[in-house]
Amino acid sequence: xxxxxxxxxxxxxxxxSFPELSNYLSEKKYSxxxxxxxENTKKHCLPIFKKISGLRxxxxxxxxxxxxxxxxxxxxxxxxxxxxxxxAGRNSVLLNLGGGTITDLGGFCASTYKRGIDFINIPTTLLxxxxxxxxxxxxxxxYNFKNQIGTFAFPKAVCVNPVFLKTLMERELLSxxxxxxxxxxxxxxxxxKELLSSSPExxxxxxxxxxxxxxxxxxxNIVASDPFEKGLRxxxxxxxxxxxxxxxxxxxxxxxxxxxxxxxIGMICETYLSRKCCGLSSEELQESASLIISVFHPEKIKxxxxxxxxxxxxxxxxREAEINFTLLSSxxxxxxxxxxxxxxxxxxxxxxxxxxS
Ligand SMILES: NC(=O)c1ccc[n+]([C@@H]2O[C@H](COP(=O)([O-])OP(=O)(O)OC[C@H]3O[C@@H](n4cnc5c(N)ncnc54)[C@H](O)[C@@H]3O)[C@@H](O)[C@H]2O)c1
Ligand SMILES: [Zn+2]
Numbered sequence: 001x002x003x004x005x006x007x008x009x010x011x012x013x014x015x016x017s018f019p020e021l022s023n024y025l026s027e028k029k030y031s032x033x034x035x036x037x038x039e040n041t042k043k044h045c046l047p048i049f050k051k052i053s054g055l056r057x058x059x060x061x062x063x064x065x066x067x068x069x070x071x072x073x074x075x076x077x078x079x080x081x082x083x084x085x086x087x088a089g090r091n092s093v094l095l096n097l098g099g100g101t102i103t104d105l106g107g108f109c110a111s112t113y114k115r116g117i118d119f120i121n122i123p124t125t126l127l128x129x130x131x132x133x134x135x136x137x138x139x140x141x142x143y144n145f146k147n148q149i150g151t152f153a154f155p156k157a158v159c160v161n162p163v164f165l166k167t168l169m170e171r172e173l174l175s176x177x178x179x180x181x182x183x184x185x186x187x188x189x190x191x192x193k194e195l196l197s198s199s200p201e202x203x204x205x206x207x208x209x210x211x212x213x214x215x216x217x218x219x220x221n222i223v224a225s226d227p228f229e230k231g232l233r234x235x236x237x238x239x240x241x242x243x244x245x246x247x248x249x250x251x252x253x254x255x256x257x258x259x260x261x262x263x264x265i266g267m268i269c270e271t272y273l274s275r276k277c278c279g280l281s282s283e284e285l286q287e288s289a290s291l292i293i294s295v296f297h298p299e300k301i302k303x304x305x306x307x308x309x310x311x312x313x314x315x316x317x318x319r320e321a322e323i324n325f326t327l328l329s330s331x332x333x334x335x336x337x338x339x340x341x342x343x344x345x346x347x348x349x350x351x352x353x354x355x356x357s
Pocket of ligand 2: 131
């Protein structure tokens with residue numbers, strides 16, 4: 001097991017990370033332990049967790065329905081109700097066993113229940129392992145807007161066990177891979193080069209643990225420099241301005257895109273904007289766009305540029321009316337706080353559509 005130290009908590013990574021957690025729980029003498037799962041993580045991950053964690057506490061399981069469409073206020077009510085019915089006090093702890101939906105929801109519910117109880121993230125998807133479980137952002141969707149309500153709240157610990165990725169559907173593995181590619185693009189050229197000749201499936205193999213650790217370290221370093229997103233942390237938003245708009249629009253349609261699928265589209269468009277506004281070379285634009293297309297085989301965007309721009313204008317990352325972009329000046333180097341004209345944004349969406357036709 002290897003541990004990455006964040007300012008507020010430790011991130012334990014490896015197949016043997018659970019005994020560490022069990023010791024931690026015993027030391028803290030929590031009055032009650034709750035495990036938040038959805039139907040899939042209850043089936044695939046809870047038995048593994050119970051078997052190898054050596055948990056000495058009696059833990060109550062709170063089960064919610066899986067998926068982004070349930071990352072909302074009514075699911076929070078169910079979680080808060082379950083905690084209240086079990087008389088959970090301030091000295092309780094919530095273990096979030098699941099993907100980013102569970103860690104976002106669980107973190108939010110824990111950080112607001114009785115003005116905040118401890119929570120620990122045990123991420124079970126690639127996306128949650130390399131991204132959502134680390135960094136202290138919690139939240140839920142509201143009124144069709146992604147993560148509209150939320151808190152900055154740090155877990156007490158994060159335990160990342162790659163074993164969980166074995167039962168993950170391929171589409172979900174790919175969704176997490178989008179954030180992995182983003183880490184290379186914004187901060188680490190040699191990692192990007194490694195990914196160029198790698199494959200998402202490698203994350204389920206032995207070398208997966210090292211790759212996961214590398215991605216977490218990139219995210220953790222960026223967050224450490226700016227935990228509350230006043231500046232540098234915005235580097236992590238690369239691909240997310242257009243990505244979130246595409247994701248939000250798809251939430252209203254029949255064919256929901258996964259977070260990473262939308263971010264992959266966003267990264268292609270924003271790489272184009274990087275070429276136009278930020279000095280990215282045409283070779284690097286081509287290299288990154290073709291890798292993303294070859295991994296994701298994305299489809300044409302179903303929504304009009306005007307609808308997407310409207311959604312981007314409502315993004316909470318904006319300052320006043322301007323749509324805020326993180327762009328690349330080269331692969332491995334992100335530049336924050338860029339703005340682009342609506343015409344250029346539309347052009348980037350057309351560039352993307354041209355690539356996938
Ligand atoms: N807080 C942050 O910093 C941050 C960062 C990135 C993404 N996010 C959020 O994360 C969410 C997406 O997370 P996600 O992609 O992990 O999706 P998810 O949590 O919805 O999980 C995807 C699906 O996989 C299932 N699943 C989870 N683990 C499994 C396993 N080991 N085996 C089999 N099935 C399993 C789940 O039940 C679900 O059906 C989005 O809401 C996004 O906004 C948050
Ligand atoms: Zn993301």
